[in-house]
Amino acid sequence: MGSLRLAGLTKSFGRTEIIKGIDLSVANGEFVVFVGPSGCGKSTLLRMIAGLEDVTTGSVTLDGQDITNVAPAKRGIAMVFQTYALYPHLTVRDNMGLALRQAGVSRAETGAAVDQASTLLDLNPYLDRRPAELSGGQRQRVAIGRAIVRTPKLFLFDEPLSNLDAALRVATRIEIARLHRELGATMIYVTHDQVEAMTLADRIVVMRAGVVEQVGPPMQLYNDPSNTFVAGFIGSPRMNFLKGRALGEQSSIMGVRPEHLSITFSGSAISGSVSHVEALGGETLVYVHTEPHGLLTVRLFGEHHFSVGQAVGLTPDPARVFRFDAEGRRLR
Amino acid sequence: MAARSHPGRALAAHAVLIVYTLIALFPVWIIVINSVKSRRAIFGAPLALPTPATWDPVGYTTVLENGDVIGYFLNSAIVTIVSLAMVLLFGAMAAFALSEYRFRGNTLMGLYLALGIMIPIRLGTVAILQMMVAAGLVNTLTALILVYTAQGLPLAVFILSEFMRNVSDDLKNAGRMDGLSEYAIFFRLVLPLVRPAMATVAVFTMIPIWNDLWFPLILAPSEETKTITLGSQVFIGQFVTNWNAVLAALALAILPVLVLYLIFSRQLIRGITAGAVK
């Protein structure tokens, strides 16, 4: 229950094509994260799956049934919105129960479903409050609860954490991972934050400008990116891109992650000077200005001391270097 | 924020507002105090407060005895309230369609509906009269209600569609996911959220309708359909004007519109201050 298939999905607003042909299968119980920069069409794609946006061409299939033209409420899909979108005039209880009541479920059954979801989310003390009387984190939990109550085949999340502060974001992220384990439901989660993508996903779908760049488990994208876009988007801090020709390489672009670059004082392939240091305690980020590669980031574990302007050499871990052609495609 | 907390500026702002309020209220004040004075006192000292010597409610007794003032009031009330309800309902529905749905000619339709703001409806008086004669609606309140609905709609559509564009798409989409119909989304989610705008539109629509003399005079001058503004004119003669009665009628005419205004302005404030709307 809950396998989704997108086939040749496109979407145009007027003459601009926003989604440019997406094919994707999501297995039952899988947690898939759509990730990509703002404006690449993640929300539009999610709304098309939900039925809130007409599909220009292509089809959406859920559990083998074509739902391309089925009304949103009849698809067995629940959605959690970025802005929570709680009904301001209803109590938490009624917010969570509305969908079932609309579907004709009895008051008693709805009440039981709401109680179960509110227990799961620790919302019991707030059931009779209005959304205006809740904090941001509580509102987000109500929005999640409203989705759970419907026991949908598929959950959709559209950047659910982006309006929360950093601490709450981590807590809610863990909460969502726990819910996924406990409910075993299929979830599709949209974010522009690669940390959320890496930590939550079974599989990540990296999008750029309406097309899918690469699909795979987080570690596969990290260890085996198929182009410079994916390589640069997955992993934090961002991968360094060096000019291959200047290093006597065949490939025009060489990618090295900050954690695979070490600072050396003899026999270094690259030389430069320290331009900035960020000490985070557990790790130290050293920004080194080099010619002709520009600013490179080095990630060192533990505490290290460098002074700005200090001359240093850099050596990449040869086993961890990615080679790309001039168009950014991976050379294997 | 810094500007607002500055005491000098706050004082200046209040001074300006108080002066404006005094200027705006002055004619109303003159009408009300003179309506209970004798004719001599009205002309002798128009700015003076009524004293026991100058006290004379003859204006009110004349008004209440003469003609069918209660009937005129009722006509005004029916016309104003029904027109207002129609303007709000149809204006809000049109605004929702324009702001929510993408369809061919959406922008053009919006411009067409807003055009009425710039063109005074009185320019069409002759055509309207011909239409009403043809439809057999002359000397009915229906004629007035239709004209006033048409008169109020452009501004209502314009203001309300601006506000409705600001209602969160996520909220409407959440409603759709939960199985609410488009009507339910309109009436249960969107309308409560634009209530302050509705109150504003109501006030701006209501006052010109209540005060209008032109269309009642042309479309419905019969004794049974006279509105209070038209009805009060009987006291203004070509040669003699019964000032007591005119002032009393005007003072009475202020009351209902004041009550409606108070109702809407309370709605307005409640809509702004409370996050919960129900």
Ligand SMILES: Nc1ncnc2c1ncn2[C@@H]1O[C@H](COP(=O)(O)OP(=O)(O)O)[C@@H](O)[C@H]1O
């Ligand atoms: N209703 C719409 N009409 C026209 N363009 C739209 C509409 N909705 C979204 N877009 C455009 O589609 C693109 C993708 O938007 P969106 O899916 O919200 O991106 P993301 O969620 O990845 O940030 C944006 O360039 C946006 O301007």
Ligand SMILES: [Mg+2]
């Ligand atoms: Mg988005």
